[in-house]
Amino acid sequence: MLMGGFMEKDAVMLAGSAGAGKTTLALQYLVSGVQSCAEPGIYVTFEQLPDQIYRDAKNFGWDLQKMEEENKLRVICTSPDLLFTTENGESILDVPIDDVRPRRIVIDSLSHLSMFSEGKNFRLETYRLISWLKMKGLSSLLLWETSNMMGQISSITDTGLSFLVDSIILLKPVEIDSAIHKALVILKMRGSDHDKKLREYEITSSGIMVAAPFANYEGIMSGNARRTAGLEKATQNFTDAFSRKRH
């Protein structure tokens, strides 16, 4: 879907409603970095305590505490306003960055950060944070909680953050045939081609698994999924209608 992966040092927004699987996908991003790419990471959480994250990760077979002991990961818990604070150019993340030398970082979440900064100020502060993360050589995954769980989403954020990030991935529950399915789509990927299709995903015992694109449906993102006839059927319907009109 990503045509090879995220670009290095890009800021990726992972947006979705509560329960969509943002934290799971974010943890998977870091764990995969440690296990498959020798890229240490940092997980920054504001609301959930690290012990809860360790517990949730264990459910997927990821031992984050062991990765911390091996200096490949850090789970940092702090208050959102402290992330925006610097003391003589020092940041609260300087020590864990020096310890672990990460290549990846997750901020869970920008939505929490927005509670501590208003409007234009929040956008400026977020721009500064993203610039700082890039300057440190970090590829960041920034979680954002969307307010609409179901139905059409007219904008990802109402603070213009979509313009600041390099890529946007949206996780969205959708109703099809009276059942809730989970849909994933890449809305934006600056400087690179990407899969445009809406794909179903599942949260399995080993993490997020992305499946095939939704087939034979349209209007899924609008909240009103409708079956499409398929090309062959549509062609036949057109031919039949044209024949009837002639007679």
Add this chain to the structure above:
Amino acid sequence: MSTTESAERYLKVLLGSETRTDLVALFHRNPGLIDTAEGIGRRIGLVPGAVQSDLEELVATGMLTKKKFGTSEVFFLNHAKDREIQDSIAVHLQNLKP
């Protein structure tokens, strides 16, 4: 101060109040916690200001470090000193006569 006296002093300070016991447990279960007194208090269900003096006691033992960021003061675990304290207590408890 002897090793035994150090260990006993640590135990007295670390477990000297219910709040301090809760704080020790909080930082041991969440070694990556870096927060203000207000934030820390909120995480164990206490009002801001209720943990300040207990945090200062833990800073005095060396288990926690206090640092200023902007206008905020943050507290975080001093991993090396914490390990030293735990080792000291472990040795003391092993040496206790039954």
